[in-house]
Structures are given as C-alpha cells and as structure tokens.
Amino acid sequence: MASVRDNQYLDHELHVALLAVQRAAILTKSVFHNHAKGTLNKSDASPVTIGDFGAQALIISALQHNFPDDEIVAEEEAKDLRGEKGQEVRETVWNLVSQTRLENKEYEETLGGSVKSADAMLDLIDKGDSQGGGKGRIWAIDPIDGTKGFLRGGQYAVCLALMIDGDVKVGVLGCPNLPISDSEPLTEGIGKDASDEEGKFGVVFAAKEGYGAVSCPLSKRGDLKMDEINMKPLENVADATFCESVEAGHSSQGDAAAIAKKLGITKPSVRMDSQAKYGSIARGAGDLYLRLPVRADYVEKIWDHAAGELIVREAGGMVTDSEGNRLNFKLGRTLKENKGVIAAPKNVHGKVIEVVKEVLGAKQ
Ligand SMILES: Nc1ncnc2c1ncn2[C@@H]1O[C@H](COP(=O)(O)OS(=O)(=O)O)[C@@H](OP(=O)(O)O)[C@H]1O
Ligand SMILES: [Mg+2]
Ligand SMILES: [Mg+2]
C-alpha cells in the first residue's frame, strides 16, 4: 500500500495540519502547567477553558494562511471573550496565543507566524462557524476534545480533520498525555513516557484516506518523525481490551459492560477521555472503542469523531454507529443520523455490532 508519506495528494494539507496541531498542543500544555484554566461554562453546562480558545485561534490562523477559501466547523465561539465582560479571559488567551510558536522557524513560517492582534484572534475563533455539509472543502476542529479530562490531568486531544464533499480525507489528533511509544499498553492515567527531556511530549496520530495511518512524537520544534501504525490483529473478540469514556454521562458504561460480558471479554474496560481512544486502538494499544448513547436526544458532533474515525479506518479498523452504519459527516455540524460509535478490527466488527444490537434492543 502507498504510505501516508510517499505521495503528493493532499500532502500540503497534511503537513499544515500536523504542524498546526503540534503548535496548538504546545499552547494547551503550557496552560496546564502555568495557568489557572480560566474555565467558563457554556450554555449546555459543559466547560471551556483558555486552552480551548487559544488552540482554536492558532489552528484557524494556520488554516486561513494556507487555505483561505476553505470553510471551518469548530467547536468554540468568541462571544464570551468580547466586550468588557470578556476582557480578563481575552487578555489571558491573547497572551498565550501571541507567545506560542513552534521552535523550528521554517515550520512557524509555514503556519503564517503570529496572530496580529487580540481583535484578529477573536475574529479567527469565530471563523469556525461554518454549517458544514456535503459540499466542498471543510475543516473540522475540536481544539481540546475531552476538556473535562484536560482539567483533571487525564487524556485529551487536539483534533483536526479535512473533509472534501463530506468525506474525511485527512485527520490529525494530538494527544499530549498519551505515551510517546506505540508499544506502551493502554492505561487510564498519563503515559509514563508522556514527557521526555528533549522537548517531546505525547504523540500525534495522522491519516490520509487511502494511504494509511502514522504516529509521531509531539515536539516543541514541530518535528515530523512518523512511524506507520496498525490495529492489533485480534483473532478472538473475547481477548479484546476495550476503551470507553470516563464520563458516564457521555457513554453508557452499563451497556458497555453488558456487551463485553456477552462477547466473553473478561478484561476490565479502560476509561479514557477524548479521541485519544481512537488513536490508542489505531496503534494497537487496545482493540475496541465502545460509545453507547446515554440519552436519546444527544447528537454527536462531527469534530468529536472526524479525525479519529479516519485514523482507525486507515489503521485497518472499522467504525460505525451502534446499528452498524458508517458515520455520516455530510449532514452539517452534527452526526444527526448516527447514534453511538463502535470501532473495532474489521474481522470482529460484525460480531460486536450483533451483540450491541441484542443488548440495546433488549432495553426497548
Ligand atoms: N451526553 C453526551 N453524550 C455523548 N457525548 C457527549 C455528551 N455530552 C458531551 N459529549 C461530548 O463528549 C466529548 C468528550 O469525549 P469523550 O466522551 O470521549 O471523553 S470524556 O470521557 O467524556 O472526557 C465532549 O467533547 P469536548 O466538549 O470537546 O470535551 C463532548 O462533545
Ligand atoms: Mg466542549
Ligand atoms: Mg470534543
């Protein structure tokens, strides 16, 4: 198979996305170590921090510099940073955004360098307001996925994907708290080698449709030393390790336990925040990702899945909703036709879906 590294198709997009995610990840890391998180509550009562705003501004700045005509669907908006009420948070975010850069100057230039002013930063954040859909080039950004995990010192991910006509073509996930090494086992806490002295911290996963998936250490320079990743072969689903959300409000842990039991799985689940779950199974650190609806009225957001879904598929896995249908990214900012997510190696995915249907069906 052609490799993600050895062809020209969407190479510039992948390169910019890898650098933009690394730069944004550096910002989030510095928030974690040096700041009060500046947490605000959004209208749905979920948290947003100065790290989410800052990372979104930096990623959009890089996309606007390189691809000014592309549309962007991003999770956050700048409303709460505007005016007198927003002044304090705005200034903190601006400090972070104006100070964060990749140590490699050439890479920093590729991203277009610094944002011009605090006002320009707010406008960049609000450029992520596209309604999405199945036509043209649209980027999806989750500047911090797993904000609750980020606040807890657990897993989180900086997520960026490019969709063309509603199909995800490029996906990048920066996971600052995962182990750097692809051979470390799946754990609930921060990876034991998540930070080393040479400016490396965590891992970035990437994929290009049709060309495979890779991982690369996250670094302050933005270096791109990539290794191919693959899902672990799994002959018997009973031997699987599965991962699920930490937050019981995001995925039904009771249903997951019932499904695992029916599949003969005896290993306990690994609870991990964010799309770090997709990256982890894509590199063979775990086998299955189960996300089972808690509430009938919750619709999944495209930025919570676009990058991870492609990375798992390109690593040899299959990703569907709980009925076995592919995720449909063509319908706007949400996955309104899909409920739940089941990611598994191709050879066992059908069996897992069968049992998911049995368990969810029995509840109705
Ligand atoms: N009710 C409900 N059901 C399903 N999903 C929900 C729900 N509420 C929120 N969210 C979204 O979950 C995102 C966090 O991802 P995870 O559930 O994988 O991780 S976590 O354990 O909850 O941290 C989280 O993403 P971030 O907001 O980027 O952190 C939310 O978009
Ligand atoms: Mg959020
Ligand atoms: Mg998210």
Ligand SMILES: [Mg+2]
């Ligand atoms: Mg988020």
